[in-house]
Amino acid sequence: MSAVPAPAADAPKSAHTAADYKSDYKPIWCPGCGDYSVLSSFTKAFAILDLAPERIAVVSGIGCSSRIPAYTSCYGFHGVHGRSLAAATGLKLARPDLTVVVASGDGDGYSIGGNHFLHACRRNADLTYVVMDNHVYGMTKGQPSPTTEPDWDSKLSPGGTGLRSFNPLVIALAAGANFVARAFAGDPNGTAEIIAEAIRTPGFSFVEVMSPCVTFRPEQREWKHHVRPSPVPATDDAAKAARRLMTDDGFNIGVLYKGDRPPYQPPMGKGRKTPADLERGFAI
Amino acid sequence: MTSKQGHPGRASVSVAITGSGGAGVMTAGNMLLEAAAKAGWYGLMVRSSGPQIRGGEAAALLRLATHPVDSLDDVCDVLVAVDWQNIHRFADEIPLGAASVIVGDPDQGDPPEVYLASGARYGKLAMKATAKSIPGSWPNMVALGVAAGLVGVPLEAVKGVVASSLKKSDALAASITAVEAGMKAAAEFGDGTRLAPPPAKHDGHWLLTGNQAAGFGAIRAGVRFVAAYPITPATELLEYMAPALTQVGGVLVQAEDELASINMIIGASYGGVPALTATAGPGLSLMVEALGLAVAAEVPIVVVDVMRGGPSTGIPAKSEQSDLSLALHGLHGDAPRIVLAPNSIADCVTTTQWAVHLAEQMQVPAIVLSDQFFGQARAVVERPADAPYAAKRATVGANAQGYKRYALTDTGISPMSIPGTPGVTYTADGLEHNERGIPSSGATDHRKQLAKRERKLAQGDYARHWADLEGEGEIAVITFGSSTGPVREALARAKGDGVSARLVSLRLLAPAQPERLAAALAGVKRVLVVEQNHGGQLARYLRSDFEIPGEVRSFRQPGPLPIRPAALHREIVEWSRA
The missing domain is CATH 3.40.920.10 (Pyruvate-ferredoxin oxidoreductase, PFOR, domain III)
Known part of the structure; x- marks a missing residue:
């Protein structure tokens, strides 16, 4: 397993800085996009954990947030829409020695990729899943996502979808995620700490980052006035965490649930037989 | 007695x-x-x-x-x-x-x-x-x-x-x-149904199903990661591989659906581990999206399609060769891929092994078209000959100066960097990209990468296995997959009637090999195309991508009943005398 140990109090300073994890490729995001901050939180988290860039794989699907892998100096995988968790699961199970971080958005992760989200929580492979949630499809220029408010008006759904927005954190808990946190892009250092803790925690870690879309949801600039550190520490009681999440106003920031379910990792590389041994099974 | x-x-x-x-x-x-x-x-x-x-x-x-x-x-x-x-x-x-x-x-x-x-x-x-x-x-x-x-x-x-x-x-x-x-x-x-004595020498026969054969061939070639979703009639292939992979140090993961299973194997292969999934037509339909990703990002994978009656849920437990068109044409964009078909139960070993080899060598997806008949039939076969086909991928070493993942090489094959290797990190991408892998919508990058991906497939060593060619004469029968058995038998009977004809059983269906087929058909005046589907998918493909000499007839019969030798025998003999 690649469980990354927590640093000791007297641990030497990281040999890496955030800059070591940045590529020279310029992001395509709009000025002011929350995803710039999340990118910086990724690189800061990697520096906190002092991981070599080539030991990290950043996997994504399609959407604004999913452009992150190429902006890092790590190994990256920019796959198809909604399937990032599947690709990341295959990579992690085949290569348990790597640290695998998955970047997604609310459309990619909760709509087209919704089924994979449920089963990744349930499977509990040692992945860290960071979803940049801005309640809108940005890359396709402003359509409602599963977390969009029911009355949000758009060209595709005039007058709003009329559909209740869904609560990914509660769903993650119900489906079995081992670590659940909410972060805010406006606090890149706090988000970096949460991502670092998510990576350190074995099993499936889910970090929902509120990442404002200044172009299609400019009212989200106000989020910075509403967020607050969670008034209670993380719990290891999933029922208690779910009750808190279903009754809070969506602006409590921090680690909300941390369990100790052992990660799913089949014994890759353990068998010692050869194909010639298997062949004997067919002999008459 | x-x-x-x-x-x-x-x-x-x-x-x-x-x-x-x-x-x-x-x-x-x-x-x-x-x-x-x-x-x-x-x-x-x-x-x-x-x-x-x-x-x-x-x-x-x-x-x-x-x-x-x-x-x-x-x-x-x-x-x-x-x-x-x-x-x-x-x-x-x-x-x-x-x-x-x-x-x-x-x-x-x-x-x-x-x-x-x-x-x-x-x-x-x-x-x-x-x-x-x-x-x-x-x-x-x-x-x-x-x-x-x-x-x-x-x-x-x-x-x-x-x-x-x-x-x-x-x-x-x-x-x-x-x-x-x-x-x-x-x-x-009575004794009218008694078999003649068995051959005197019968050492080394194997008893296995086509599904086991394909799974074994994959492992023999080096596949160590499988993700899959249960589906008739491919499930037994997966049930064979699950314990077998564990024994040789690999794993099989049951995925939540076929979209997940193919993306999982792409992830594993990106990580450097040869990977495969197996499915049937409904699953292959779902996998088409990610097959395109494997083409664009140049990640080798193998998909075994154990074909059954279609369309839609169709006839799950009966054989049909009706996924050929999907395998050949079913991706958006210009997306070269390899399509192979084993032509006997024993050949399921060799052809799947070859598929892994070709996919890894050329960093492309390879689709193996088996079918329900092969997959679920249990047969006594000659032990398949050892084939020199293993997963061997071109990779780059640490800190290679100026490394470009999608470099425009002469062969089109550019060395892969395997995660964990320092100094050669890159992002694999389904977006069109430049040589470094950076997304690009420029005309030049698109043209060059399209040409590179097409060029790669010209590198395959297809000469030995592209088709099985047997017999001679001015009539040729072109077929593939499990239709080969009844065709071979019909030709043997026709020979007994004094009618000689050639057999061309295509094992490599894509990339098309029109020059090789033209050479195999030199001097032929009549061509019978035999396949187990309603629409004549092979006949249409031969018309579009090959030059077929002389008169062409299509013999097609959909599932669920097998093509039996007698009908083919009659067709060949009658046509030869027409």
Whole structure:
């Protein structure tokens, strides 16, 4: 397993800085996009954990947030829409020695990729899943996502979808995620700490980052006035965490649930037989 | 036993053992196949059953022979029915002739008219009462004995198989007594259905299904990661691979759906581990999106499609070669991929092994078109020759200066960087990209990367296995996959009539090899294209991507019934004389 140990109090300073994890490729995001901050939180988290860039794989699907892998100096995988968790699961199970971080958005992760989200929580492979949630499809220029408010008006759904927005954190808990946190892009250092803790925690870690879309949801600039550190520490009681999440106003920031379910990792590389041994099974 | 006097024995005998659910006809069929295999014969067995999940009528359809067989015959020579409950439903699958023998239990009623109408001889054997008179035995063991007796499989061979599958000695003794009673009764039904002796030398035969063969071939080539979703008729391939992979240090993961399974194997292969999934048509339809990703991001993967009747849910447990067009054309964009089809049960080993080799060598997805007939048939085959095909991928070492993942090399193949290797990180991307892998929508990058991905496929060493070419003459039959068996048999019979023709069984379906096919067809005046589907998918492909000389006819028959040699034989002979 690649469980990354927590640093000791007297641990030497990281040999890496955030800059070591940045590529020279310029992001395509709009000025002011929350995803710039999340990118910086990724690189800061990697520096906190002092991981070599080539030991990290950043996997994504399609959407604004999913452009992150190429902006890092790590190994990256920019796959198809909604399937990032599947690709990341295959990579992690085949290569348990790597640290695998998955970047997604609310459309990619909760709509087209919704089924994979449920089963990744349930499977509990040692992945860290960071979803940049801005309640809108940005890359396709402003359509409602599963977390969009029911009355949000758009060209595709005039007058709003009329559909209740869904609560990914509660769903993650119900489906079995081992670590659940909410972060805010406006606090890149706090988000970096949460991502670092998510990576350190074995099993499936889910970090929902509120990442404002200044172009299609400019009212989200106000989020910075509403967020607050969670008034209670993380719990290891999933029922208690779910009750808190279903009754809070969506602006409590921090680690909300941390369990100790052992990660799913089949014994890759353990068998010692050869194909010639298997062949004997067919002999008459 | 009757004497063999005056009867040289037959080269091939087909047997059906039928009964209602729980009658144990599959057990009896498998034991007969194994006993014949032990005694040195070749053969195969396919299973047919009603739509019920458990129970319901069942038929074990066997063909035993003195030579390797890869198809069912025209006529079933022996039908042993433990009972007749709903057995009329198998009438299309169990064609009887005037020389066939029916053995039925008179206490279970008379055979259905549809079977008697063939003129087959009906012999009565009270299997249930016989079993009842032998405490601890079952009617299916009497059926096994009568079938073995009619075919001429020796008692000793049957005893050996029964002994190896029954642990308790009293049950074993009772079963053997029942087998002996069946064999004794068989003597009364004549010796017209007896097999000729097996070949003197019969070392090294294998007994396996096409699904096991494909799974084994993949492991032999180096596949160590499989993710898959259960689907008929590919599930047994996965059930074979799950424990086998663990034994050789790999893993099989059950995914939440086919979208996940193919993306998982792409992730694993990106991580440097040769990876495969297996599915059937409905799953392949879902995988089309990610196949395009594997093309664009140049990640090697293998998808085994065990074809079944389509479209949509279609006919899940019956064979059809109707996914060819999907495999050849079913991706958006210009997306070169490899499509292969094994043409015998034994060849499922070699062709899947070759698919892994080609996919890894050229960093492309390879689709292997097996089918339900191959996948679920259990056959006695010659051990497939060792093939020099292993997963061997071009990779880059640490800190290579100026590394470009998608470099425009002469061959089109650019070394992959495997995660963990320092100094050569990159992002694999389904977006069009430049040589470094950075997304690009520029015309030049697009043209160059398209040409590179197309160029790669020209590097394959296809010469040895692209097709099986047999025979000569001015008529050629072009086919692929499981249609090859009946074609080969029809051509052998035509030769007996003085009609010689060529066989072209295409193993490499994409990339198309028009020059090679043109050379194989030099001098040919008539071409018959044979395939098991309704639309003539192979015939259309040959028209669009190849130059076919002379007159072309399409022989096509959809599932669920197999293409049988007689119809092809007639077609070839009549056309040759037209």
